[in-house]
Every structure is written in structure tokens, then in C-alpha cells.
Amino acid sequence: MSTTLNNTLLLQLSDTHIREPGRLAYGRIDTAPFLAQAVASIGRLPQAPDAVVITGDLTDFGRAAEYAHLRALLAPLPMPVYLLPGNHDSRAQLRASFADHAYLGEGGDEDFIQYSVPVGGLQLIALDTVVPGASEGRLCTARLQWLDAELTRHARRPVVIALHHPPFRTLIGHMDDIGLREGAEALEAIVARHPQVERLICGHLHRAIQVRFGGTVAATVPSPAHQVRLDLASDAASAWMLEPPGFALHALPQGGRLVSHMAASGQYPGPFPFHDGGQLID
Structure with a gap:
């Protein structure tokens, strides 16, 4: 791999939904090969990330055998991997x-x-939004106070906040019904007080979505496997699609602002030069 001087690279995966070997999620999709494909895609990047963060739904049911399978699938990654x-x-x-x-x-x-x-x-500050036994998320006072204290400690350092449930409405009704049900307004007020927050990076939605939030940007990423169907009708059915999988690469140049790239997971033809025999092609 080549290097890029003074860039910090944080790669974000989300919603891997790993099951036991050979078991299908929703009775239809084996998510493990998709994660293996994503790991291979990370290995082919021209610049190696400094770390990988996975923003939730690591497994489908939280079982020991699922986490063992996840661990094996992530083993080829040579950089630190942070789990949420x-x-x-x-x-x-x-x-x-x-x-x-x-x-x-x-x-x-x-x-x-x-x-x-x-x-x-x-x-990288990881914020827990989970309510055990529930699909929706919440941020209580204790979690938010901890975040505020951490942001105060790192007032002079660019910060990325990672959380599972996005703190904003996505307009995908059935997902907003199980979104962050408590604490979003308080979180936004905290973020607005700390201008060093470069990005809030979220999971849960299995899509790339961005919104202004607290003076910065909050965003979700695609899953390395299946995606939530893009349907903004208020009564849209809960459904998923085998659209192209992906991940995000967040790049921070020294003294600059965070730049986020959405990347397709998998191997595709190219790269090809934008010229033919030294002549530019229009």
C-alpha cells in the first residue's frame, strides 16, 4: 500500500449481522461472505486505514457462536478494530x-x-445507544454527561463520535419507529457546544444518509451486506434489498477538515487511465 503523508484514515463498517457459519439472516442471506468481501476490499485500498470502527449490529442475535464467526472474519485486518x-x-x-x-x-x-x-x-468517541431487548435506542443523562466530559477533555483535538442509532429522522418510517427515541435533542445541544466534533457516524439504517446536526454532519453508511429499501412513504413496508454493499472512509488531513468517502465493497474492473496512448479522451 502507498501512504498519504499526515492523513488520518478511519474506516467505518456497520451492520454486519453475522450469524453462525452456514446460517442465513432472515432465512435468505448469508452475511458472512459479504463481510469477507468488505475485509478484502479494505486490504486493497491504496492507503491502509489507521483503524476500523464497526458501528453496531455486529451479529444477528448476540450469540457466542456468532461473535466467534465475526472474530474469524475480521482476523485478516492488521489495524486496530473498534466494536460498538x-x-x-x-x-x-x-x-x-x-x-x-x-x-x-x-x-x-x-x-x-x-x-x-x-x-x-x-x-474516536463511541457512544452507546442500546436498550437491551429493544430495537429502538435511547441516550440517558448518564451517557450524555459522559460524552460531554470526554468532549471537554479533548477540546483541542478533532473528534468523531460513533453511535449505532442515528440521532435524526431519516424519513424511512419503519426505521424511524425504531430509531433514537430519547436524547437526540440533548445530544445535539452538547455537540453544538463543542466545535471540534467533525462528524457523527452512525449505523442501523443500512444506507448512506447525511444531515446537518449540531453545527456539524451526522451520517449513516451502507451495510457490507443488505440495504434497507429506499421508500419514504410513511406507511412503507419494512423491507431490505440486495443493493450494492459499501463502507465509509473518513480522512482527516493534518490541520484540515474531515472528508468522508463512501466506497463500494467488492472488486470491480479498473482502475483505467483517462487517456488512450497519451491522448485525453473527451
Whole structure:
């Protein structure tokens, strides 16, 4: 791989929904080969990311065998991998299955998984939105106070906040019904007080969506497997599609602003030069 001087690269995966080997999600899709494809795509990037963060729904049911399968699929990645639970996950089993990931902390299903770690020139702050046993998310006072304190500690450092449930309406009705049901306004007020927040990066939606939020940008990313159907009707059916999978690469140049790229997962023809025998083609 080539290097890019003074750029910090944070790669975001989300909603991998891994099941036990050979088991199909929703009875139709084997998500494991899609994650393996994404891992291979990361390995082919011209510049290696400094770290990978996965913003939730790591597994489908939070089972030990699912996390073991996830661990095996992620093993080829040579850079640090930071995990965040989604509504399909078990905090306790995630900690048990990735016991060597000290940033996950200790505790059971009722104990939040929140952490703040340096990644190159930025600070990655993971915020837990999970409500055990529920599909929707919430941010209580304790979680928000922790975030505010971390942002104060890193007031002079560019920050990326990672969370599973997006803190905004997406207009995909059935997903907004199980979105962040509490704490979004308080979160936005906190973010607005801390101008060093470059981005809020979220999962849950299985699509690329962006919105202004607290003076910065909040965004979701595609899944490396299946995508939520794009249907903005208020009564749209809950459904998924086998649209092209993807991930995000967030790049922070030294002294600059975060630039986010959405990338397709998989291998495609190219790259080809924009010329033919030295002549530009119009």
C-alpha cells in the first residue's frame, strides 16, 4: 500500500449481522461472505486505514457462536478494530467474546459500552445507544454527561463520535419507529457546544444518509451486506434489498477538515487511465 503523508484514515463498517457459519439472516442471506468481501476490499485500498470502527449490529442475535464467526472474519485486518454494539447485540457476550479488547470495559448487558480512543490525529468517541431487548435506542443523562466530559477533555483535538442509532429522522418510517427515541435533542445541544466534533457516524439504517446536526454532519453508511429499501412513504413496508454493499472512509488531513468517502465493497474492473496512448479522451 502507498501512504498519504499526515492523513488520518478511519474506516467505518456497520451492520454486519453475522450469524453462525452456514446460517442465513432472515432465512435468505448469508452475511458472512459479504463481510469477507468488505475485509478484502479494505486490504486493497491504496492507503491502509489507521483503524476500523464497526458501528453496531455486529451479529444477528448476540450469540457466542456468532461473535466467534465475526472474530474469524475480521482476523485478516492488521489495524486496530473498534466494536460498538447495536440493537441486535449483547453487551455481555460481546465483552466475553472479545475479552482482549480492553476498551470494551467490564460488565453485563445493563452496563454501557462507551470509550474514547486516539486514532492518528483524531479522537474516536463511541457512544452507546442500546436498550437491551429493544430495537429502538435511547441516550440517558448518564451517557450524555459522559460524552460531554470526554468532549471537554479533548477540546483541542478533532473528534468523531460513533453511535449505532442515528440521532435524526431519516424519513424511512419503519426505521424511524425504531430509531433514537430519547436524547437526540440533548445530544445535539452538547455537540453544538463543542466545535471540534467533525462528524457523527452512525449505523442501523443500512444506507448512506447525511444531515446537518449540531453545527456539524451526522451520517449513516451502507451495510457490507443488505440495504434497507429506499421508500419514504410513511406507511412503507419494512423491507431490505440486495443493493450494492459499501463502507465509509473518513480522512482527516493534518490541520484540515474531515472528508468522508463512501466506497463500494467488492472488486470491480479498473482502475483505467483517462487517456488512450497519451491522448485525453473527451
